[in-house]
Amino acid sequence: MNYNIAFVPVRKGSKGVSGKNTRLLCGKPLLCWILDTLVQSSFFDEIWLATDCDETEKITIGRYGEEVKIYRRSDTSATDKSSVMEVIKEFIFWREPADSDWFCLFQSTSPFTTLGDIKKMLEMANSGRYDSIVSCVRLKKFRWSETATPLDYSFANKPRRQDYKGFLVESGSFYSASVRIVLSEPYILSGEVGIVEVDSELAIDIDEPRDWMEAEYIAANTILKL
Numbered sequence: 677m678n679y680n681i682a683f684v685p686v687r688k689g690s691k692g693v694s695g696k697n698t699r700l701l702c703g704k705p706l707l708c709w710i711l712d713t714l715v716q717s718s719f720f721d722e723i724w725l726a727t728d729c730d731e732t733e734k735i736t737i738g739r740y741g742e743e744v745k746i747y748r749r750s751d752t753s754a755t756d757k758s759s760v761m762e763v764i765k766e767f768i769f770w771r772e773p774a775d776s777d778w779f780c781l782f783q784s785t786s787p788f789t790t791l792g793d794i795k796k797m798l799e800m801a802n803s804g805r806y807d808s809i810v811s812c813v814r815l816k817k818f819r820w821s822e823t824a825t826p827l828d829y830s831f832a833n834k835p836r837r838q839d840y841k842g843f844l845v846e847s848g849s850f851y852s853a854s855v856r857i858v859l860s861e862p863y864i865l866s867g868e869v870g871i872v873e874v875d876s877e878l879a880i881d882i883d884e885p886r887d888w889m890e891a892e893y894i895a896a897n898t899i900l901k902l
C-alpha cells in the first residue's frame with residue numbers, strides 16, 4: 677500500500693472568478709467541496725492545503741481541525757505567473773516525503789471529483805504499473821485543424837454521435853505521481869501515465885464566471901439531489 681499525500685493548492689490572488697476559493701457554491705465555500713471529499717474518503721495518510729491566504733486557512737482549520745494540515749506557500753510561488761509546479765516542489769523540499777510516497781494534486785476548481793474517481797486513481801497507483809496518473813474527460817465533439825481539415829472523420833464517412841468514441845481531454849480534477857517523479861521531472865506527469873476517465877457531467881474546471889454558474893447548476897441539480 678502506498679503512503680498517499682493529498683495536496684490542494686489555492687491562492688488569494690486568483691483571477692477569472694475573484695475570491696473563488698472562499699466564495700459559497702450552493703452554501704459551501706468552493707475550497708471545501710474537494711476538502712470534504714478528501715477527508716470523507718479516508719484514503720489519505722496526509723491532506724494538505726497550500727495557501728497564502730488567511731481566510732482559507734481559517735475556514736480550513738475551523739472545519740477540519742487536524743484532519744487537513746496547512747502549508748503556508750511563499751509569495752513567489754503564489755503570483756499570477758507562478759506555475760503549480762513551483763508550489764509543489766517548494767512543499768516537497770520542505771516536507772521531505774519518501775521517494776516512493778504517492779503525491780496527489782487536487783484542484784479546488786474541480787469541486788465534484790468523486791470518491792469513486794479517487795479510489796480508481798489510488799488503485800491504479802497501487803498496481804505499480806504507473807509513474808503518474810491524470811484525470812480526463814471524454815468529449816464527443818468533432819475537432820478541426822487550423823487548415824480546415826476534420827480531425828475525427830472523413831467527409832465520406834462521418835459517424836453518428838452514438839457511434840463516435842470521441843477523444844480524451846484533461847479534466848483538471850487531479851494529477852498524481854510518485855514523489856520520485858515529482859522531484860526529478862519538470863512536470864507532475866511523466867513516464868508511464870495512467871488515465872482515469874471521469875464523468876463529463878461532473879468534470880468542471882472553474883476558470884471563468886460562466887463556469888461558476890455551471891458549477892452552481894451541477895451542485896443544485898445533480899450533487900445535492902444524490
Ligand SMILES: CC(=O)N[C@H]1[C@H]([C@H](O)[C@H](O)CO)O[C@](O)(C(=O)O)C[C@@H]1O
Nearest residue numbers: 759760761781783846847848851864881
Ligand atoms: C496541474 C496543472 O497543470 N495545472 C494547471 C491548470 C490545468 O492545466 C487546467 O486546470 C487543466 O484544465 O491550468 C492552470 O490553472 C491555468 O492554466 O490557469 C495552471 C495550472 O498550473
